[in-house]
Amino acid sequence: MERWCKVVVVDDSAFMRLVITRMLGEDPEIEVVGTASNGIEAIEIVKTLRPSVVTLDVEMPEMDGLTTLERIMKECPTPVVMVSALTKEGSEVTLKALQLGAVDFIAKPSGSISLDFHKVRDELILKVKAAAQAKPRPLLTLLPTIRRPITVPFSVKDWATIVIAASTGGPAAVRYVLSQLPYDLPAAILLVQHMPIGFTKFFADNLNQVSNLPVREAQDAEEIQPGKVYLAPAGFHLLVERVNRLRLDSSPPLHNVRPAADKTFESAAHVFRGKCIGVVMTGMGSDGAIGLLTVRELGGRTMVQSPETCVLPSMPESALKLNAAEESVPLELLPKRITEVVYEVIGSSRSTNVSSLR
Known part of the structure; x- marks a missing residue:
């Protein structure tokens, strides 16, 4: 050989x-x-x-x-x-x-x-x-963080839940996406990034420095709230319970990873149905593909980072092969498209302010 x-x-x-x-x-x-x-x-x-x-x-x-x-x-x-x-x-x-x-x-x-x-x-x-098969990507410019208190009250009826999955190449790509999302986005974000135990706490802190939405490691039994980002801790699957609470699950790894995005997608899809938005980003392997298909089948919205903009395209390509993704979006346009879809999902009469996205 x-x-x-x-x-x-x-x-x-x-x-x-x-x-x-x-x-x-x-x-x-x-x-x-x-x-x-x-x-x-x-x-x-x-x-x-x-x-x-x-x-x-x-x-x-x-x-x-x-x-x-x-x-x-x-x-x-x-x-x-x-x-x-x-x-x-x-x-x-x-x-x-x-x-x-x-x-x-x-x-x-x-x-x-x-x-x-x-x-x-x-x-x-x-x-x-x-x-060895990765495509080095040019560094993306991050603009200063705008962290303001949310001034528009949220209700159970007018916010969505976004689940984002990433692996190899994900830390930089996710950092870019979170830095560009508006601070008043009417959505909660559940983030699954494949990382070894000991790194996700530092990753959450790192993201929190650039994200317009506060980022933290998810905690067991924590209530999901809009305007916040919950990072799955390494060593636990991140699940959504029917009362809109998070559960940290220590069942065996799936696809040799824990957390596995498939488990988060599937549990969120069953709870939030049409108000669930699934996003699969750069990464190695196929985690997220089956779960993203579940999101789509249960009425949610789905997209992947376009493979040509990924460091490693295996995860989004796997989702595309299953017809799990409604659209394929270049990394540079993902924040804008995610924001547009959030407002489409909640049917808000408020302005999306998409034109002012940073």
């Missing part, structure tokens, strides 16, 4: 370079063509070898991971998978890296030098091979 996936491994630890190189080399389709111990070396090796993917340590001397990533994306754009410690600082830097163009990340289970890195071997191989 041809080793089509060429990888450069960058880590300041000789031990971690050896471990990552051996693990990747065990896959018959992956070849590690070079290694580097710091960012300066990495940039030169990437320019010379032109690999399919770079695995990049977050914490390095001489030139840190973020600076190295920025240089790679500017001088020799290449899909990058960040390798990060499960710490507050590591999580925050990793999220910044995803905003700067990294395709995905792997969490070191036990710090900078993880003797138990074998625990994430399968995830590492899967994400590296997926990254």
Whole structure:
């Protein structure tokens, strides 16, 4: 079998370079063509070898991971998978890296030098091979957040529920969408982003810095309210109960992920019916496709991020194959289209202010 996936491994630890190189080399389709111990070396090796993917340590001397990533994306754009410690600082830097163009990340289970890195071997191989097929996207400009108290009273009859699903490439794309939605959008948003345990709290905080709607990790038995964004915590499926409450469910993973968007879509569709709006965005795999079809079959509205604007198009393509999506919308137009559909769904006589969307 041809080793089509060429990888450069960058880590300041000789031990971690050896471990990552051996693990990747065990896959018959992956070849590690070079290694580097710091960012300066990495940039030169990437320019010379032109690999399919770079695995990049977050914490390095001489030139840190973020600076190295920025240089790679500017001088020799290449899909990058960040390798990060499960710490507050590591999580925050990793999220910044995803905003700067990294395709995905792997969490070191036990710090900078993880003797138990074998625990994430399968995830590492899967994400590296997926990254090799990714399409690096230009960075989108985010405008200043407008966080104001909602002045228009909501009633049970005049708001909708939006369910958004994303995976690989999702953090940056979701960040853009939330930054562009109006602060008085008459909708609640349930967000499912595939992430390992330990990262979703920091992701919610990160989104909260740019979103015009407040973002938080969802809590068990919490009442769903319009004007808020509820992020599914890693390790739990996010379900909707019939009394418009959220439930965190620890049943087995679906599609090898927990949270799984299919479960959120299906439960929300049965509760909100015609006032449910489903959106499947960039990502690897097929999660969300079946659930989005349920939303459509029960009278809700459905759309996907157009595959050509995705870092990885597998999730929206899976939904399109099932005829689950009514429309395919480029990332740059998603906030505007989501807002239009919200007002179509609730049949509001109020102005949508779509022309003033930022």
